[in-house]
């Protein structure tokens with residue numbers, strides 16, 4: 001299977017032919033990455049300056065923006081510069097939302113906009129504890145943010161001013177990935193979800209689905225042999241490069257991915273109810289329920 005579905009759009013608000021939208025939605029839900037080689041996120045000189053040195057405050061790897069509150073985290077900028085930063089984050093967030101709804105109008109029924117991030121730091125060579133190391137193949141699942149089966153859909157755009165591409169590795173289709181690690185997935189301990197929630201370690205109650213997705217995330221990252229085989233010369237899927245001026249959209253809960261190198265990217269996260277998909281059977285919750293023979297949410 002080709003990993004990339006290439007779409008020639010060059011404007012974020014371009015009207016999208018419904019047939020193209022259906023093709024894009026099917027590709028996305030089928031585990032491919034929608035790739036827009038000519039869709040650059042435009043930045044003014046002032047915005048470039050603000051995004052340059054010193055946006056991240058050193059406590060986090062990214063600057064994050066909450067479209068609900070309009071607040072940025074992870075920046076040391078103040079005053080007018082902080083406002084410019086918040087404005088550019090908001091503009092990226094709106095552009096990403098507009099693009100996605102143009103491609104998949106049906107998603108509007110439950111599309112929820114989560115955090116926006118700006119990722120200035122070079123990924124290659126960064127030291128991270130294994131669980132947070134995104135240079136290792138994984139599907140997205142976050143310990144503090146249960147989704148209860150809702151999808152995680154992300155829009156990325158590379159805005160590096162010096163031509164540095166973002167390099168990704170992409171793994172096998174989800175069902176194959178889940179089957180590979182299924183023997184290592186354990187159910188939650190009785191009472192664990194309640195305890196985590198009471199201790200406020202999760203924002204909402206962790207469903208059995210969330211538990212399984214975290215186990216899958218961890219099992220893949222911990223498997224050194226699996227990780228090495230995906231990187232070996234002649235591996236089935238060579239790394240992909242997303243150059244500056246390009247944009248891509250992917251279900252990161254479905255497509256095993258690793259970010260190997262790159263810097264200066266924007267990202268917007270969305271959540272979606274499986275029922276709003278063109279084909280809900282392709283949601284990871286449905287695939288895992290099928291494999292395990294039981295309800296997970």
Ligand code: SIN
Nearest residue numbers: 119134252257258259
């Ligand atoms: C990730 O979701 O694992 C990181 C993706 C990226 O920053 O390119």
Ligand code: FE
Nearest residue numbers: 134139140252
């Ligand atoms: Fe990820």
